[in-house]
Each structure stands twice: as C-alpha cells, then as structure tokens.
Amino acid sequence: MIDLSTEYLGLKLANPLVPSSSPLTGELDSAKQLEDAGASALILPSLFEQAIDYEQKQLERFVSSQALGHYEAQSYQPIPEDYNSELDNYLERLQQFKSALDIPVIASLNGISTDGWVDFGREIQQAGANALELNVYYIAADPEISGQEVEDRYLKLLDELRDHVDLPITMKLSSQFSSVSNMVLKLQQAGAKGVSLFNRFYQPDIDLESLEIVPHLELSTPMESLLRVRWIAMIRGSVDISIAATGGFHRTEDIVKALMVGADITHLCSVLLKQGPKHIAILKQELQNWLEEHEYESVTQMKGSASKPCAINPAALEHSNYMHVIKSYAQD
Numbered sequence: 277m278i279d280l281s282t283e284y285l286g287l288k289l290a291n292p293l294v295p296s297s298s299p300l301t302g303e304l305d306s307a308k309q310l311e312d313a314g315a316s317a318l319i320l321p322s323l324f325e326q327a328i329d330y331e332q333k334q335l336e337r338f339v340s341s342q343a344l345g346h347y348e349a350q351s352y353q354p355i356p357e358d359y360n361s362e363l364d365n366y367l368e369r370l371q372q373f374k375s376a377l378d379i380p381v382i383a384s385l386n387g388i389s390t391d392g393w394v395d396f397g398r399e400i401q402q403a404g405a406n407a408l409e410l411n412v413y414y415i416a417a418d419p420e421i422s423g424q425e426v427e428d429r430y431l432k433l434l435d436e437l438r439d440h441v442d443l444p445i446t447m448k449l450s451s452q453f454s455s456v457s458n459m460v461l462k463l464q465q466a467g468a469k470g471v472s473l474f475n476r477f478y479q480p481d482i483d484l485e486s487l488e489i490v491p492h493l494e495l496s497t498p499m500e501s502l503l504r505v506r507w508i509a510m511i512r513g514s515v516d517i518s519i520a521a522t523g524g525f526h527r528t529e530d531i532v533k534a535l536m537v538g539a540d541i542t543h544l545c546s547v548l549l550k551q552g553p554k555h556i557a558i559l560k561q562e563l564q565n566w567l568e569e570h571e572y573e574s575v576t577q578m579k580g581s582a583s584k585p586c587a588i589n590p591a592a593l594e595h596s597n598y599m600h601v602i603k604s605y606a607q608d
C-alpha cells in the first residue's frame with residue numbers, strides 16, 4: 277500500500293491534497309464532502325481585515341455617541357442582543373468545523389494594514405484552529421512605497437501575529453517580489469512555519485460602456501501551476517519551511533510535479549469549484565496509481581526528489597534557459 281502521508285506545518289496529514297480557502301471550505305456540508313472524498317485538511321475562507329475594521333468602527337461610533345449622550349445617538353440603532361459580529365461568526369464556524377470534522381482545520385486572515393487587526397489571531401487560536409494562514413493581499417500601487425517597505429510590511433504583520441499566537445503560521449504570497457527566494461528566507465527567519473506559493477491576483481476589467489471597473493474572478497487553468505512548480509524547485513533547497521503549492525493544480529500530473537520539486541502539499545480550489553468536492557477522491561486515486569506505476573513507496577520518498585539540489589538542472593529553471601526557449605518557438 278502506497279503511503280500518501282505528508283507533513284505540513286508540523287501537522288501529519290494523510291495525503292497532500294488540501295482544499296484552500298473558497299466557498300466550499302466555508303460551509304459545513306461541502307467541508308464534510310471534502311473530508312469524505314479524502315481531503316487531508318482544509319483552509320477556511322479568510323476573515324478579512326476590512327470586515328473586522330468596519331465592525332469595530334461601527335461599534336466605536338455607537339459606544340462613543342452613547343457615552344456622550346450626543347443627540348445623534350438617537351439615530352443609531354442599539355446593538356441587538358443576538359447581534360453576531362463577523363468575527364463571532366468566524367469563530368463559531370471554526371468551532372463547528374472542529375467538532376464535526378476529523379481533519380485539521382486551518383484558519384485564514386487576510387489584510388494589509390499594520391493597525392492591529394491580526395490581534396484576532398488569538399481568538400482564532402482559542403477557537404481551536406490547527407494553524408493559521410496569513411494572506412497579505414497587497415497591491416503595491418503607491419510609487420512612494422519601495423519594495424523594501426512592502427517586504428517590511430509582511431514581516432511586521434507576521435511578527436505581530438506571532439506575538440498573539442503560538443500556532444504554526446504560514447504566509448500566502450504572490451509571486452510579485454523582486455526576489456521571491458529571499459522573501460521566503462526572510463519569512464522563515466522571522467518565524468513563519470510555511471509559505472503558500474502563489475496567491476493569484478484577480479484582474480479587474482473595464483466596462484467600455486460605463487467606464488466602470490468591473491470585478492472579475494476567473495478560475496485558474498493548469499498552465500498557472502508551472503510558475504509555482506518552477507519557483508518551488510528553485511527555493512526548496514535553500515529553505516527549511518513547509519511549502520504549499522497553490523494556483524493551477526487541477527491535474528494529477530501537475531500535483532506530482534509540485535511534490536517532486538519539493539512542495540509538501542498542493543492546495544486545490546478552482547478544480548473543486550468546477551468538478552465538485554468529490555473530485556478529490558479521483559485525484560487521490562490517480563496520485564496513488566502514479567506512485568505505484570513509477571515505483572515510489574510513498575509521497576515522502578517522492579517529495580523533493582527533483583528539486584534544485586537533486587535531479588533538475590538549475591540552469592533550466594533560471595535565466596540561461598530564456599534564450600533557448602525563445603529560439604525553440606516554431607510557428608505552425
């Protein structure tokens with residue numbers, strides 16, 4: 277029997293197939309289906325900084341206007357007794373998942389400011405999360421902010437969160453750093469236990485008639501997995517940290533590639549939204565078959581076997597390959 281188990285963030289997982297944050301991991305019914313189909317852990321949808329921040333501001337306005345006896349206070353509705361904040365709902369869902377599921381449940385925080393919102397990590401820990409993913413969805417649009425400042429922001433947020441929780445923390449990163457490898461190394465040195473590579477930035481579109489920006493969420497395609505595989509191959513040898521491959525993992529062969537170059541797990545999102553939660557069972561079976569056919573005994577044996585220090589020629593992943601690739605283009 278092939279051993280599919282893997283270790284991620286210090287957690288022993290039955291296999292490397294982990295659904296990442298999505299509507300499927302936010303509802304108990306679909307979460308149960310994911311677990312039944314073979315998911316080895318799951319990441320809850322994110323608790324967003326904006327949601328926490330908005331609620332806090334509302335509460336502060338309410339409390340201060342009440343305290344001042346300000347006439348405007350009359351225009352504020354008292355907080356109903358059964359009022360549940362977004363954070364309360366998140367914690368409730370986490371507790372519910374923890375008691376209904378056997379697999380580890382990883383919580384997710386998503387935001388960018390250093391205004392203390394990550395303090396809520398403590399409550400998430402108390403509610404029973406097995407680990408915490410911090411997704412800094414930061415778009416560096418301000419030309420006054422340097423790359424160094426952007427990196428410092430990630431490190432500061434990690435540092436603040438570590439002050440509040442003992443849970444293993446993993447950082448979900450985009451690929452848009454001047455030096456991804458150096459950033460991952462710095463995060464490791466700052467105490468991150470893992471990274472998820474890479475976050476996808478959603479590309480807003482423009483409506484040409486109204487000239488308005490239209491939110492646009494397109495699910496990934498398998499081609500996107502190659503960027504992840506390449507970077508994980510280049511980074512794996514230089515860091516001692518858990519790595520989740522995320523973005524474009526739809527097919528077993530791509531999952532195998534990610535593991536071979538050194539990912540500990542692959543996240544699954546778009547493929548499950550397209551094919552349904554039960555698709556995990558197919559991927560798991562195919563992974564098992566692949567290992568068997570290629571005479572691997574376990575995922576652990578295969579993990580990292582083709583990463584930079586081992587089989588794959590580093591030059592093929594780095595710059596020197598560029599010229600050959602361009603020259604190899606042949607028009608049909």
Ligand SMILES: Cc1cc2nc3c(=O)[nH]c(=O)nc-3n(C[C@H](O)[C@H](O)[C@H](O)COP(=O)(O)O)c2cc1C
Pocket residue numbers: 296297298299320321322323384386411448474475476493495496497522523524525543544545546547549
């Ligand atoms: C509908 C939807 C909701 C998502 N919600 C979150 C979220 O709350 N937090 C987060 O970090 N990522 C979120 N993601 C990103 C996914 O977890 C995943 O990283 C991304 O889709 C890339 O993986 P994929 O190619 O398998 O889809 C969401 C993606 C989709 C499509």
